[in-house]
Amino acid sequence: MKEDTPMAIADTIPILRKAEELSKTFSDRAAYYDENNLFPKENFNDLKQAGFLALTVPKQYGGEGLTLRQFLEFQELIATGDGATALSLGWHLGVILEAGEKQNWRGRAFEQLCRKVVNDQILLNQAATESITGSPSRGGLPSTSAVKKDGGWVLNGTKSFTSMAVALDYSLVTARISGTDTKGTFLVDHRLPGVGVRETWDTISMRATKSDDLYLDHVHIKGEDLLFTHSGKPSPESWYLQVPAVYLGIATAARNEAVSFAQSFSPSTLPGPIKDTPEVQRKIGEIDLELFTCRHVLYGTVDKWEQKPEKRPESASELAATKYVVTNSANRVVDLAMRVIGARSLSRTSPLQRHFRDVRAGLHNPPSDDIVLVNIGRKGLG
Incomplete structure (x- = not known):
């Protein structure tokens, strides 16, 4: 195959x-x-x-x-x-x-x-999540503060899950503008005094993202480094579909590993490789159908976004549903791939055990499954 x-x-x-x-x-x-x-x-x-x-x-x-x-x-x-x-x-x-x-x-x-x-060739990322307030997708103002001073701003706070923190040149930091209920996004140069990284990232999934804590200790930035303020209901963010796209890629890698194993592994109890057994064929069939569905859901949503811009303001639940469908399906694909390979997939030398750990992280990238399902349910109930 x-x-x-x-x-x-x-x-x-x-x-x-x-x-x-x-x-x-x-x-x-x-x-x-x-x-x-x-x-x-x-x-x-x-x-x-x-x-x-x-x-x-x-x-x-x-x-x-x-x-x-x-x-x-x-x-x-x-x-x-x-x-x-x-x-x-x-x-x-x-x-x-x-x-x-x-x-x-x-x-x-x-x-x-x-x-x-x-x-x-600068590298940048958003710094929005905080351990106190949790994911921005759940609402709430950040505890990181921005105080106006001498025509500029002074930032104080700590951001968690800041991927690539040790390598970033700039961050887009969300902070509450002091004395208001307004949230702003500020451009922060990591060379500035007071910007630092605490290497707190020690998870079993996506370890190489190095999503450490970014801390800001009286960081002075210019007035024009306030890029924009947030007002009203957040607009849908289609670029966040990169999350399901990545986990779909991981699932594809797991699938290819399982197929390669099935084509080459011939136990002494069989006349040929395990790819000839109905059960392995069924599992690969399940995997390929999952991936088929994922791609149609993901890229169908993308095509609608690109071809019908007038529908974008109403697309938040559809974008969230796409993330839910693909990330959950990707987990099923990796599980099935491991069942094809068997106990060998648990070996530290097997890429399957890394795919298994990494794909789990998709379930915890926002929006979380519970929020997605509740919002879809509310919409359906009117």
Whole structure:
């Protein structure tokens, strides 16, 4: 059986062809970074050399200007090699894609940051989650504060789950503007005094994302570093579909591992490889149907977003449902792949045990399953 790949057109598009090449290299390195709980510097050096940090930068600012669909296809492909690298990169690329789409940053801040991405290969991410307030998807104001002083701002607070924290050049930090109930997003240069990282990340999943704590201790920034303020109901964020795209890529890698094993493993109790047994065929059939469904749900949602922009304000529940369907299905795929391989999949040398641990993280990326189901239920009940 032919190896499953995210996109059949990968060999016709230079970017995806290079991504496929890098994903194989990343796969070879994945165990090392996972076992040692390290940020994958080599992978990001390769991504920088390929110019991939600028994939979602608009063309007028020197980037590739990938569409949402192209971005997700790329993410899925990179994730077949290393999910942690893909998820981390996706935060950087997604933030840029969203800002370019919404055009809600003040002045020329977006253009200037894009130029830095293209020319200086800077790495950035959002810093929104806090251990006290939890995920931003559950609402509530951040405890991180922004106080106006001398025409600028002073930031104090701690952000958790800040992927790539040890390698970031800039963060987009959410903070409550002192004396108000207004939340702002601020651009923070990590070279500034008072910006630091506490390496608290010690999980069993997505270890190489290095999602450590970012702390801000009386960090002085300029007035124009307030990029925008948040008002009203948050608008749907399509770029966040990079989350299910990444876990779909991990599931695809698990599927390919199971197929390869089934094609080559011939126990003494059988006349040939286990691929000839009905039970293995049934499990691979289940896996491929799960992946088939995932891709249709994910890219169907993307196509609707891109082709019917007038429907975007009402698409929040559909985006959340897509994340729910794909991440849960990805977990089922990895489970089935491990059942095909059997106890060997539990070996520390097997990539399946890493895929199993990593794919679990998708269930905890926001929005959480309970919120998705309750909101869909409320909508259905009227």
